[in-house]
Amino acid sequence: MINVLFAALPERWVTYEAPLTKAFNDLGLDVDLRIDFAPHEVDYIVYAPNSPLQDFTPYTRCKAVLNLWAGVENIISNPTLTQPLARMVDHGLSQGMREWVTGHALRHHLGMDLHIKGQDGEWRDYVPPLADDRRVTVLGLGELGMACAKALHGLGFPVTGWSRTQKEAEGITCLCGEEGLGKALSTADILVLLLPNTAATENLIDADALAAMPKGAFLINPGRGPLIDDEALLAALDTGQIAHATLDVFRVEPLPVDHPFWAHPNVTVTPHIASETRPSSASQIVAENVRRSENGEPLRFLADRSAGY
Known part of the structure; x- marks a missing residue:
């Protein structure tokens, strides 16, 4: 027994x-x-x-x-x-994460919020680029990160992945190390965070990292809340350096009702549901x-x- x-x-x-x-x-x-x-x-x-x-x-x-x-x-x-x-x-974790990440990546890529929130009689003539012209970076190429990177590549996005150690995946540009991180951020029109929370990754997405991204980029975090310097992200959202942040994880959960993320017009909060x-x-x-x-x-x-x- x-x-x-x-x-x-x-x-x-x-x-x-x-x-x-x-x-x-x-x-x-x-x-x-x-x-x-x-x-x-x-x-x-x-x-x-x-x-x-x-x-x-x-x-x-x-x-x-x-x-x-x-x-x-x-x-x-x-x-x-x-x-x-x-x-x-x-399988359940991987599939759930693939669905959540690709859904929000497509939402930002297609500009869906413009029409979902803008039902006010104004004809908004916005045509998004094709996926070929929207570069996605996935930080973290573990089981979940690799699953999302492959799914996004399958949708036609040019995908760069970054991890602590070198990884290989067909069709995905895999980088590692400090120099690789800079390159990965510089091409992140959409940035997906799927790194673990360690001493080395806490506040990895700080003011310098956000400034290294293309202006008007989108940030999606279903990984861990402490990966992001919250104040730096809010400042980058206010200047338009980051167009929108969709966040599923936070330093304190549930996210306190007085946290600025709730009220910011360019932040979407989801309640840690990306992958259950x-x-x-x-x-x-x-x-x-x-x-x-x-x-x-x-x-x-x-x-x-x-x-x-």
């Missing part, structure tokens, strides 16, 4: 119990899945970083912590976490990692503590 502890907010247990049970059964795993094991009995922890469980010291038998979120920045530096930590990478973990597909990833561990195979999507994600 494999003892699996589900450690997340109580409302998540309601949505995950059945799909996790099915996923374990489908792989022929003999699993006891609960929310109330004694720590010394636990073999695996299915985990959300906002769980009350923050001290992993008593879980001496635990072989791995299997995260339900793509982001691990809120747990990876926990000094009590000595077990392997696996990130969540699944779907219980059915996420459960399959969790079950597969348990199966791999029990068979002596390496876990998939292990977090890199030295890199912070």
Whole structure:
């Protein structure tokens, strides 16, 4: 019998119990899945970083912590976490992010807000350029960033991607390093942020980075709130250096009602919905990692503590 502890907010247990049970059964795993094991009995922890469980010291038998979120920045530096930590990478997350990013990229590219918000009797004769002439930059070429870069390339946009280490993808200009970042920003008519939140990426999009972009560029952030210097972005929006920012993530969530982003006419706020973990597909990833561990195979999507994600 494999003892699996589900450690997340109580409302998540309601949505995950059945799909996790099915996923374990489908792989022929003999699993006891609960929310109330004694720590010394636990073999695996299915985990959300906002769980009350923050001290992993008593879980001496635990072989791995299997995260339900793509982001691990809120747990990876926990000094009590000595077990392997696996990130969540699944079809549902990738597909959801592709849909949200391409939808908002097309919205800005086509100038849809001009007509959606402008139903006032004025005939606005605006013809957008073709995608061939609108350059997109994606910062972050992990699973989600690469999925979005490929989708945007498929729509005809010239796509540049930037990452900490060199990546390769057909049809996409892949850059890395400080010099590569400057080049990536200089061609970002639309900038998509899909970097993790680390010490190296916090405030990466500051006044200098925004000034390096083409005037009138669009910014889309479904990655992490601290990637952006909020004050610098507001200043760039006020001058027209940035035409519009669509933001799904923030330093404080929910975004405080008095935050200037709410009132700014050139900011769109969405409530951290760009990509949500779907219980059915996420459960399959969790079950597969348990199966791999029990068979002596390496876990998939292990977090890199030295890199912070």
